Amino acid sequence: MARAFDDLLGEADSAAVDGWDFSWLDGRATEQRPSWGYQRSMSRRLAAASSALDVQTGGGEVLAEAARFPPAMAATESWPPNLAQATRLLGPRGVVVVAAPDQRPLPFADAAFELVTSRHPATVRWGEIARVLAPGGTYFAQHVGPATAFELVEHFLGPQPEARRKRHPDDESAEAEAAGLAVVDVRCERLRMEFFDIGAVVYFLRKVIWTVPGFTVEGYRDALHALHQHIEREGSFVAHSSRTLFEARKPA
Ligand SMILES: C[S@@+](CC[C@H](N)C(=O)[O-])C[C@H]1O[C@@H](n2cnc3c(N)ncnc32)[C@H](O)[C@@H]1O
Numbered sequence: 001m002a003r004a005f006d007d008l009l010g011e012a013d014s015a016a017v018d019g020w021d022f023s024w025l026d027g028r029a030t031e032q033r034p035s036w037g038y039q040r041s042m043s044r045r046l047a048a049a050s051s052a053l054d055v056q057t058g059g060g061e062v063l064a065e066a067a068r069f070p071p072a073m074a075a076t077e078s079w080p081p082n083l084a085q086a087t088r089l090l091g092p093r094g095v096v097v098v099a100a101p102d103q104r105p106l107p108f109a110d111a112a113f114e115l116v117t118s119r120h121p122a123t124v125r126w127g128e129i130a131r132v133l134a135p136g137g138t139y140f141a142q143h144v145g146p147a148t149a150f151e152l153v154e155h156f157l158g159p160q161p162e163a164r165r166k167r168h169p170d171d172e173s174a175e176a177e178a179a180g181l182a183v184v185d186v187r188c189e190r191l192r193m194e195f196f197d198i199g200a201v202v203y204f205l206r207k208v209i210w211t212v213p214g215f216t217v218e219g220y221r222d223a224l225h226a227l228h229q230h231i232e233r234e235g236s237f238v239a240h241s242s243r244t245l246f247e248a249r250k251p252a
Pocket residue numbers: 020055056057058059060061062077078079082118119120121122207209
């Protein structure tokens with residue numbers, strides 16, 4: 001039997017949303033993965049590097065999947081709950097996790113790293129990435145691409161035509177080149193997201209805080225109820241994300 005609206009809201013509104021693990025959504029929402037397998041490629045590159053930095057590591061869950069780290073391995077994180085979690089997870093494996101606000105220069109010297117990785121950074125500072133890379137070094141990353149979860153965004157906020165192009169791979173490539181990097185690979189895929197109950201939507205919006213800025217259950221109760229009815233009627237709510245794979249090199 002379908003669970004009641006208020007019951008689903010209450011449960012999702014009180015769930016912990018720190019870390020960057022989405023297993024709470026297992027069986028309640030799905031998100032298609034890009035075809036290129038970022039984690040596998042990241043692990044292979046880390047195993048071959050002598051020094052590396054993972055920018056905005058979150059709770060460290062993605063980086064921790066690597067079987068082997070370079071002799072010098074650092075990660076940055078800005079959000080205190082994630083910083084603590086990443087340190088617990090990665091510290092015992094010799095990774096130095098450094099507190100670094102997203103808007104400030106990276107706390108490392110010029111040319112410090114052979115490899116810089118990042119998955120889903122909230123902000124991308126190409127000038128800083130180029131600065132900390134050693135000559136001949138590589139930036140390898142998966143970014144959140146344009147119009148991600150826009151069906152959800154526009155359900156709650158109404159049409160957002162100007163925001164659609166934000167994070168377009170052509171614009172990001174131009175910014176990388178302007179910072180002095182040569183883009184050697186850029187790929188973008190559009191992927192299916194599906195939510196099977198309103199609690200899954202609430203959990204997602206509380207965790208991915210950029211989707212509907214300032215989201216609260218009370219503030220969006222009517223829009224949540226309309227979405228709940230849609231899910232009851234159709235069986236799910238379908239949205240789409242996009243992901244961009246970047247490989248950029250600093251000239252030797
Ligand atoms: C989207 S997360 C990606 C983390 C990690 N690289 C990964 O792919 O799993 C990027 C940044 O957003 C930050 N972040 C996530 N939730 C946040 C929140 N509620 N408030 C502030 N920053 C948050 C993370 O701590 C991290 O630095």
